[in-house]
Amino acid sequence: MTWTIKEICTNMCWGAYCTKGPRFGVTFNWDKADKTTKRRRRRSAGCAPNPNRCSTKKNYPKGHSCDEYPFASVKEADQGGQVNRCVPADQNSRQGNLIGKYYQSSCGGNPCQFIVGFGNPNSAGVKYCSAFQDPKTMCVPDGNEFKGNNPDVQPPNKRDLDQVRGYLYMTERGTEVSFDHDLEPGTIIHSVRAINETLFDETLKLKRRDDYDYYDDSDNDDEDDVDDPNLEVVEDKIAYKIV
Amino acid sequence: MSMQPDLTLPSKAPTELFHGDALGKPFAVYMLADFQDGEAEELRKFIASDEYDVRFAPRYNFAGQALRAVFDYHLKLAEGGIYHPTLFVVAVQKTWSKDGVLLVSLNCDGECGVDTCRMRAEDVASAMVNLEIANMDWEEFKDSELPSVESVTAGLGGTIFESADNKKPPHHTFGIYTTAGANMTNIRVQLEPDWDRKQPEDYICEFAGNMTAYPDPWGEVLSYHPFVCRRVKALHRQLFICADKKDVEKEGVLLCKMDWDGNIDREDVLEVGNNENTKTRRCPVGEAASTLVEIADHKREWED
Numbered sequence: 001m002t003w004t005i006k007e008i009c010t011n012m013c014w015g016a017y018c019t020k021g022p023r024f025g026v027t028f029n030w031d032k033a034d035k036t037t038k039r040r041r042r043r044s045a046g047c048a049p050n051p052n053r054c055s056t057k058k059n060y061p062k063g064h065s066c067d068e069y070p071f072a073s074v075k076e077a078d079q080g081g082q083v084n085r086c087v088p089a090d091q092n093s094r095q096g097n098l099i100g101k102y103y104q105s106s107c108g109g110n111p112c113q114f115i116v117g118f119g120n121p122n123s124a125g126v127k128y129c130s131a132f133q134d135p136k137t138m139c140v141p142d143g144n145e146f147k148g149n150n151p152d153v154q155p156p157n158k159r160d161l162d163q164v165r166g167y168l169y170m171t172e173r174g175t176e177v178s179f180d181h182d183l184e185p186g187t188i189i190h191s192v193r194a195i196n197e198t199l200f201d202e203t204l205k206l207k208r209r210d211d212y213d214y215y216d217d218s219d220n221d222d223e224d225d226v227d228d229p230n231l232e233v234v235e236d237k238i239a240y241k242i243v
Numbered sequence: 244m245s246m247q248p249d250l251t252l253p254s255k256a257p258t259e260l261f262h263g264d265a266l267g268k269p270f271a272v273y274m275l276a277d278f279q280d281g282e283a284e285e286l287r288k289f290i291a292s293d294e295y296d297v298r299f300a301p302r303y304n305f306a307g308q309a310l311r312a313v314f315d316y317h318l319k320l321a322e323g324g325i326y327h328p329t330l331f332v333v334a335v336q337k338t339w340s341k342d343g344v345l346l347v348s349l350n351c352d353g354e355c356g357v358d359t360c361r362m363r364a365e366d367v368a369s370a371m372v373n374l375e376i377a378n379m380d381w382e383e384f385k386d387s388e389l390p391s392v393e394s395v396t397a398g399l400g401g402t403i404f405e406s407a408d409n410k411k412p413p414h415h416t417f418g419i420y421t422t423a424g425a426n427m428t429n430i431r432v433q434l435e436p437d438w439d440r441k442q443p444e445d446y447i448c449e450f451a452g453n454m455t456a457y458p459d460p461w462g463e464v465l466s467y468h469p470f471v472c473r474r475v476k477a478l479h480r481q482l483f484i485c486a487d488k489k490d491v492e493k494e495g496v497l498l499c500k501m502d503w504d505g506n507i508d509r510e511d512v513l514e515v516g517n518n519e520n521t522k523t524r525r526c527p528v529g530e531a532a533s534t535l536v537e538i539a540d541h542k543r544e545w546e547d
Contacts, residue, residue, distance in 0.1 A: 006443065032264035035350065038377035050382030057386075061440055065383045072377035088442055089383060093369050096378030097294075100266060103376070109267045124418075124450035124475065125443065127428050140428050144439045 006125040008067055008095045009118060011085035011145070013128035015069035016116075016180070017164050018139035019083050019152050026116040026180050028074040030103055041072040045082035046148040053146070054086035065089035071099060084146045117179040121168065129178065132166025133243060168243040171236045189236040248275045248335060249309035255356045256318065256329075256349035266375050269296040270368065271320065271331040273313045277306040278337060286334055286364065290344070295368035300326065310335075314347070314357075330371045339364050343389045346370060348381055361389040415539045417532065418451030418471055418483040422460030425486040427453060433491060433528040434484070447532045449478065461487070465501070465516035473507035480505035482535050491528045498526045498535060500545055522547055 015024045033041075042048040045068035051057035054066040067087045070076045103109065121129035131138040145152040168178045171189060272287050283299070291297040300320055305313050313333055321328035329349040336342045346360045346367050362370060362384065373379040419434065421427060427450055431438060434448045451471050454460040464485055472478050481501050488494035501521045509515070524547060526534055537543035 007439075032266070034263055035377070042377055042380065048380060050380050051386075052380070052382075055382070055386055063387060063442065065379055086440075089379070089387065092379055092383075093366070093373055096373035096376060097369050099378060100372040100376050101294075104267050122453060124452070124471075125446070126450070127431075137426060138428065140426060142428060142432060142439055 005091045007087035008091050010127045011067050012069045014145045015083040017131040024070050028076050029113050031075040032111050038072045041077040044080050046084045065092040067092050085144050117177050119175050119177045121178045132164050135164045170239045172239045173236045183238050187238040252357050265327050268327040269298045270371050271300040271326045273303045273333045275335045276337045290368050360384050415479045416449050416477045417535050418478045419448050420452045420464045421486040422454050423489045424455040425489050430486050434532045466513050469512045469515045495525050495527045496531050497523045499523050
């Protein structure tokens with residue numbers, strides 16, 4: 001299998017740039033909520049109770065899982081209005097690993113605030129991650145984006161779309177990355193990336209709000225077909241703003 | 244044939260264990276099969292895969308006993324607050340590489356109480372992390388649970404690790420480019436309406452590049468395509484699609500055929516494609532994917 005989380009990033013970017021309010025920026029708080037709270041968040045996101053809409057019991061093809069955004073592990077999920085998407089289960093599992101690893105390593109296992117960005121937002125197979133540039137044209141729902149238990153719809157009015165913001169940056173390692181924050185050149189990025197991931201895979205980047213650590217899974221040069229790759233932490237910097 | 248251990252468990256476990264976040268606590272591994280020390284360590288390392296904190300419980304060898312014995316022991320162990328209280332792994336058979344291992348949850352999502360799920364050893368640590376942060380639910384893992392050893396023996400479950408790839412007919416993936424700012428999402432849906440219900444490896448079409456912003460967009464496509472093939476090896480080397488008009492539903496797309504050796508390792512990969520070795524023909528967007536598949540399968544000739 002190819003190590004990608006394209007469908008995951010598609011869902012996150014829909015939630016970040018396209019869904020009609022509340023739209024979810026990129027600053028989140030991991031609050032170490034108890035199981036009951038996380039369960040409630042999964043339910044309000046439309047991914048629970050089980051079987052959810054992505055289950056074979058609901059006639060969805062085998063091997064899929066319900067991905068919600070914002071994550072059930074962050075406080076921002078309490079405001080409701082999360083989006084969900086049926087994604088390949090292996091992608092959802094990889095995302096969970098990345099998030100869990102980040103909470104343990106960069107947050108030290110303690111509640112923390114972080115910022116999510118999207119690496120290589122124009123990469124093949126990913127939708128909506130460049131939508132901040134032209135949301136009216138690019139935020140076209142594909143039928144798999146749900147808000148709660150109903151298909152999500154394109155934001156209907158210009159005023160709402162005008163509130164979408166985002167910036168595209170080039171890093172010193174040559175990765176394009178988008179954030180909704182205006183970052184200075186030289187901002188240090190700590191990326192968690194999959195060794196041997198393809199250059200065109202979408203990336204997930206997380207940035208500690210307090211100390212400008214970043215966290216992502218990202219690209220590498222060769223070998224498409226990698227099972228269960230190890231992850232490595234790589235330092236990078238914002239080189240310049242593209243858009 | 245070896246005796247199958249008794250895997251029955253109580254339906255509920257004490258709820259006082261379940262409060263709070265337990266992320267970061269090591270996951271315990273137990274053995275019901277009679278492992279030698281080296282074999283057990285091999286399994287533990289395999290599960291941990293240098294990424295996860297997976298440890299033997301202080302007492303981990305329950306060879307010849309029922310799963311209930313592990314359950315009772317783990318409840319006491321969890322009181323110490325060191326190990327993850329509600330998730331642990333049990334190797335039921337020595338043939339774990341073939342038959343998988345058992346993930347035990349003492350509080351699966353608050354609805355089903357105590358439950359077990361047989362899964363591949365390489366997946367079990369990841370599953371526990373995902374369950375802990377509620378990124379995925381227990382039922383989602385149960386949805387793809389491995390068949391039990393008994394059902395395999397009886398011929399009910401097939402071969403556990405039969406590769407899905409073995410069942411699939413060979414297929415092609417064609418890169419999609421645009422040179423006119425066409426809506427790529429819309430093109431994707433038009434080309435392959437059911438694509439979002441497929442696994443990525445089953446896609447017939449794949450976004451490859453938006454060249455609209457370049458001074459010579461078509462020239463960029465020609466230059467870029469062999470390079471993309473180096474990076475995304477699943478792409479068809481010679482055949483691809485270009486949306487050269489913004490309204491693809493009205494004006495169709497270009498089917499493109501680049502005659503080159505497909506050698507993605509050549510040093511001049513960015514200089515291979517040009518107008519001389521690349522043919523195009525216009526095609527309704529709804530027919531583009533199927534037409535290219537037939538050409539790639541030699542069921543149809545290329546028509547200029």
